[in-house]
Amino acid sequence: MGSVRLSDAEWRVMNEVWSRSPASARDVLEGVAEETGWAYSTVKTVLARLVEKGALSSRLRANTTLYEPVVTREQARRSALSSLLESAFGGRASSLVQHLLDEERLSGRDRSELTQLLQSEAAKGSEREGASNDA
Amino acid sequence: MGSVRLSDAEWRVMNEVWSRSPASARDVLEGVAEETGWAYSTVKTVLARLVEKGALSSRLRANTTLYEPVVTREQARRSALSSLLESAFGGRASSLVQHLLDEERLSGRDRSELTQLLQSEAAKGSEREGASNDA
DNA sequence: CATTTTCTTCTACAACTGTAGAAGTAGACA
DNA sequence: TGTCTACTTCTACAGTTGTAGAAGAAAATG
Secondary structure (H helix, E strand, O other), X not given: OOOOOOOHHHHHHHHHHHHOOOEEHHHHHHHHHHHHOOOHHHHHHHHHHHHHHOOEEEEEEOOEEEEXXXXXXXXXXXXXXXXXXXXXXXXXXXXXXXXXXXXXXXXHHHHHHHHHHHHHHHHHHHHOOOOOOOO | OOXXXXXXXXXXXXHHHHHOOOEEHHHHHHHHHHHHOOOXXXXXXXXXXXHHHOOEEEEEEOOEEEEEEOOOXXXXXXXXXXXXXXXXXXXXXXXXXXXHHHHOOOOHHHHHHHHHHHHHHHHHHHHOOXXXXXX
16 A cells, blocks of 8 residues: 655656646646756656556646646655665665765755754654663 | 666665675575575576676686675665665755654664664764864 | 586566657637 | 647657576586
């Protein structure tokens, strides 16, 4: 019930639809044209595949098809993340975060957001110290 | 120079080779059989593709081909991570970590490793407070 | 040496991806 | 109403991935 394997092209399109839903093919194209240079029919094809997969729904307004997300960004993220976690990090979340901290080129903004986040989370962690610890 | 796009099957195989390098096709198969039930020739095909891609090197010992990593686990992880980061999290590392913390099912072990990690990192963060912050 | 085992290389094939052209159709405008 | 415009659906095609059978060659075994 929760697996929405998205390809790169599909992520691009979904990202558009998530931010400007409901979206027409034209809308998506506009949002994506700059970076991709895609043809209109390319967008249309990807959209169709996403509907087939159940990631989007489509309805008709006048002669134009409008698309809306069925799968949420959260769901898609979760599933992508957990699949990467599994295949690439042997399921170790800490390993993944470690990597992110050590190796990834983070912007200043990222770094401060992260620090923020980590501090509050670490706080929560020690509050909870000694509590039952299993999932 | 650093892009090693690995597919799921390729991750499986690479994981074997990384842990028991140099590895023969048979070695890989043994490591992977339990979970996948793959045929020998499947392993062989994936190995061949990995050599083609430059992720593995192969040399002959007697009549058997031995495979060794060319790409390190770190490199592969980095590239997978950064591509996920890009497509799924708009490049926001903090978003990704947030997600991991909120949404992912983490084991107790994971959680404590993470907390550990986060605490020390947060510490580093505040030490550095007020320093120049750009990448 | 004949046979069995173990490797190897070739070939295959269906599903999924990236990308798009062509041709048809409905609505807008002169 | 005829013509342009903006949509739509179909079809295509090459590359990647998952998965494996078949047939050939070398090594081990009796």
